[in-house]
Amino acid sequence: MSPLAHTIAVRASGVDIFFGTLENQVVALQQADFEARRGELIMLVGPSGCGKTTLLSVIAGTLTPQAGTVEVFGQRLDGLGQEELTAFRRKHLGFVFQSFNLIPTLSVIENVMVPLLIQGRPYDEAHARSLAIIDKVGLKGREDGRPNALSGGQQQRVAIARALVHEPPLLICDEPTSALDKDTGGHIMELVRDLSRSPERCVVVVSHDHRIFRFADRIAEMEDGRISRVVDDPKLLDATHL
Amino acid sequence: MYRLALNMLFGDRAKLAMLLCGLAFSALLMAQQSSVFFGIMSWTYTPMVNIRAQVWVSDPMVEQVNDAKPLRDTDLGRVRSVDGVAWAAPLHTSFVQARMQDGNFKLITLVGIDADTFAGAPAILTQGRIEDLRLPDTVIVDEWGAALMGRMTVGPDGKPRSMPLKVGDTFEVNDIQARIVGICKVRRAFTGGPFVYTTYDRAKGYTLGARRTLSFMLVEPQKGVTPAELCDRIERGTGLKAWTSDTVIWNWGERSLARNTFWWFWTNTGIPFSFGTAVLLGLFVGIAISGQTFYSFVLENLKYFAAIKAMGAGMGVIARMLFVQAFTAGLIGFGLGAGMAQGIGRAMIEKGMPPFVMYPQILWATFVLVLGISFVSAIIGIIKVSRVDAASVFRG
Numbered sequence: 001m002s003p004l005a006h007t008i009a010v011r012a013s014g015v016d017i018f019f020g021t022l023e024n025q026v027v028a029l030q031q032a033d034f035e036a037r038r039g040e041l042i043m044l045v046g047p048s049g050c051g052k053t054t055l056l057s058v059i060a061g062t063l064t065p066q067a068g069t070v071e072v073f074g075q076r077l078d079g080l081g082q083e084e085l086t087a088f089r090r091k092h093l094g095f096v097f098q099s100f101n102l103i104p105t106l107s108v109i110e111n112v113m114v115p116l117l118i119q120g121r122p123y124d125e126a127h128a129r130s131l132a133i134i135d136k137v138g139l140k141g142r143e144d145g146r147p148n149a150l151s152g153g154q155q156q157r158v159a160i161a162r163a164l165v166h167e168p169p170l171l172i173c174d175e176p177t178s179a180l181d182k183d184t185g186g187h188i189m190e191l192v193r194d195l196s197r198s199p200e201r202c203v204v205v206v207s208h209d210h211r212i213f214r215f216a217d218r219i220a221e222m223e224d225g226r227i228s229r230v231v232d233d234p235k236l237l238d239a240t241h242l
Numbered sequence: 243m244y245r246l247a248l249n250m251l252f253g254d255r256a257k258l259a260m261l262l263c264g265l266a267f268s269a270l271l272m273a274q275q276s277s278v279f280f281g282i283m284s285w286t287y288t289p290m291v292n293i294r295a296q297v298w299v300s301d302p303m304v305e306q307v308n309d310a311k312p313l314r315d316t317d318l319g320r321v322r323s324v325d326g327v328a329w330a331a332p333l334h335t336s337f338v339q340a341r342m343q344d345g346n347f348k349l350i351t352l353v354g355i356d357a358d359t360f361a362g363a364p365a366i367l368t369q370g371r372i373e374d375l376r377l378p379d380t381v382i383v384d385e386w387g388a389a390l391m392g393r394m395t396v397g398p399d400g401k402p403r404s405m406p407l408k409v410g411d412t413f414e415v416n417d418i419q420a421r422i423v424g425i426c427k428v429r430r431a432f433t434g435g436p437f438v439y440t441t442y443d444r445a446k447g448y449t450l451g452a453r454r455t456l457s458f459m460l461v462e463p464q465k466g467v468t469p470a471e472l473c474d475r476i477e478r479g480t481g482l483k484a485w486t487s488d489t490v491i492w493n494w495g496e497r498s499l500a501r502n503t504f505w506w507f508w509t510n511t512g513i514p515f516s517f518g519t520a521v522l523l524g525l526f527v528g529i530a531i532s533g534q535t536f537y538s539f540v541l542e543n544l545k546y547f548a549a550i551k552a553m554g555a556g557m558g559v560i561a562r563m564l565f566v567q568a569f570t571a572g573l574i575g576f577g578l579g580a581g582m583a584q585g586i587g588r589a590m591i592e593k594g595m596p597p598f599v600m601y602p603q604i605l606w607a608t609f610v611l612v613l614g615i616s617f618v619s620a621i622i623g624i625i626k627v628s629r630v631d632a633a634s635v636f637r638g
Contacts, residue, residue, distance in 0.1 A: 062552055062633035083556060090554025101549040105253025110246055117243045118555045146253075 009202030015068035046222035094163035098175035102147035109143040153184035247563035265575020268528025273583035279517035281597030287500035288431035293362040295460030306503035312454030331361035354445025370424025382424035387436020540623035572616030
C-alpha cells in the first residue's frame with residue numbers, strides 16, 4: 001500500500017456509465033478515474049453534459065456503474081446492495097443540492113434535523129444539535145420559520161447545516177451556487193469551506209461557476225465522460241476553456 | 243421521523259383539507275347510508291317491537307310478520323293445550339281504511355288484542371288508559387298516527403294547519419265508529435300505516451267479511467321453559483309455526499320472526515341493493531378522492547422523498563412515514579364523517595323521517611373501510627416513491 005493510500009477519501013477507477021438501449025445508448029462516463037483526498041475541497045468542473053453529476057451520483061452511491069470500481073473511505077461501493085448503500089450514505093455522506101431540496105412544509109430546524117432522525121437519533125438530541133449548527137450558519141432566530149420565507153442564500157445555508165449536522169466524512173455539493181448571485185455564492189462557498197474544513201473530511205463540489213473555483217484546493221476538469229486533467233492550483237485554470 | 247411526517251402532512255393545509263374532505267365524505271356516505279338502511283330494515287319488523295310477547299305462533303306458511311295468514315280460532319285452544327304454555331292470547335293485525343271526519347281515508351294498521359289480558363298492548367300511553375278499550379267502539383291511536391290522521395283547520399294566522407286527533411275524537415272503520423280513548427307511543431312501521439289498537443273481538447267487527455281474523459297468537463312460556471324450547475313443543479304438538487320475538491339484530495336466534503322478516507325484505511326487495519350501491523359508491527368515491535389527493539400529495543413531495551432517500555432513509559422508513567400520514571388523515575376523516583353522520587342522524591330522528599339506526603358495528607365497519615382507503619392511498623404513494631431514483635436529486 002502506498003504512503004498516500006490512507007489519505008485517499010474517494011477513488012473511482014475505470015468507471016463506465018451508459019444510459020438507454022443499445023440503439024440509442026448515451027455514454028455518460030467512460031473509463032473515468034477520479035481521486036479525492038481527506039482534508040481537501042475538490043471541484044469537479046466541465047461543460048454541461050460532460051458527466052460531472054453522473055460521477056457525483058456514482059461517488060454518492062446513488063448510481064451503480066456498469067464497469068469500474070468506486071471506493072469511499074476504504075469501502076468498495078460497487079459490490080454493495082441497495083440497503084447497504086443506503087446505510088452507507090446515511091452514515092458517511094452529507095448533501096448540498098442545487099435546488100436546496102428543503103421540505104417546504106417543515107420548519108428550518110426540522111429540515112436540518114432530517115439526517116439525524118434518519119440515523120435514529122432521539123428527537124431532543126437532534127433538535128439540540130440542529131440548533132447549534134443553525135447558529136453556526138448564521139440563521140439563529142430563524143429556526144422556526146419556513147424555508148420559503150428565506151432568501152435563496154439563506155435557504156442554501158439551511159441546506160449546508162442539514163448536510164453537516166451529522167458530521168459526515170464526505171460532503172457532496174451539487175452546483176451549490178448556481179441558483180445564487182455572485183456575492184451570495186461567494187459567501188456560501190466561504191461557509192462550506194470554513195464549516196467543512198477538517199483533516200478527515202473530504203468535500204466534492206460539482207460546479208461550472210468559475211467564480212467559485214478559487215475556493216478549491218484542487219480542480220478536476222471533465223470532458224466527454226472522463227477526467228481530462230487535474231489542476232493543483234485553481235488560479236492556473238483558464239475559466240474561458242470551461 | 244414520524245413527527246416530521248405528520249408535520250409534512252399538516253404543513254400543507256389546502257392539500258390536507260382536500261384529503262380530509264374526501265375521507266370525511268366517504269365516511270359520511272357509508273355511515274349515514276348504512277344507518278338509514280338499518281333504520282328502514284328495523285321498521286320492517288316493527289310489529290314485533292310494538293306488540294310484545296315472548297313467542298308468536300302463526301300459520302306454517304308465514305314468512306314474515308307483515309304477511310299474516312289467518313288461523314282458525316280453534317287453533318288457540320290447541321296452542322293453549324301444549325305443555326309449557328302459561329297463556330296464549332289472540333292477535334289480529336290487518337291493513338284497513340279509516341274514514342276521517344273530514345271525509346278523507348287513511349290506511350291504518352289495525353291491531354286487535356285480547357280484551358281480558360291486554361297481551362300485546364302498547365307499552366307507553368301518553369294519554370288515556372288501556373282499560374278504556376273495554377268501553378264500546380273504542381280505539382287507541384299512536385302519536386304519529388294522531389298527527390297524520392288529524393283534521394285540517396285554519397290557524398290564527400289564516401293559514402291552514404293540521405290539528406292532531408285527541409282523546410274523544412272519532413273516525414270510522416267499515417262504517418263502524420271508532421272513538422279514541424288513548425294515545426300511545428310506538429315505533430313506526432315500514433308499511434306506513436299508523437297503529438290503531440282495539441280489542442280482538444272489536445277488530446273482527448271492523449273487518450267485516452273476513453272469514454278468519456286470528457292473525458297470530460301471542461304466547462307466554464311457563465317458568466323454566468325457554469321461548470325456543472316452547473316453539474319446538476308448539477310446532478311438534480300443533481303443526482303451526484312458532485317464533486321467538488328477539489329483535490336485537492346482532493343477537494337474534496334462528497327462530498326469530500324479526501330475523502326472518504329482515505331477511506325476507508333483504509332478499510325480496512331492492513332495498514339492500516339500493517343502499518348497498520350508495521355504500522359502495524361512498525367507498526369508491528373515497529378511494530378515488532383520497533387516493534388521488536394523497537397521490538398528488540406524494541407527487542408534490544416526490545423530490546423531497548428522493549432527497550430523504552439520497553440522505554440515507556430506507557424504503558421502510560419512508561413507507562412508515564407515508565402510512566403514518568395516510569392513517570392520521572384517515573382517522574381525522576373518519577371522525578369528521580362519522581360526526582356529521584351522527585349529526586344528520588339526530589336531525590332525522592327529531593324529524594322522525596327517515597329512520598336512522600347507527601349500530602356500533604356500522605361505525606366499526608366505516609372505521610375499517612376508511613382506514614382501508616387510507617391504506618390503499620399509502621400503498622399507491624409507497625409504490626411511487628419506491629420507483630424514484632435517489633440519483634434524481636442531482637438532476638436539479
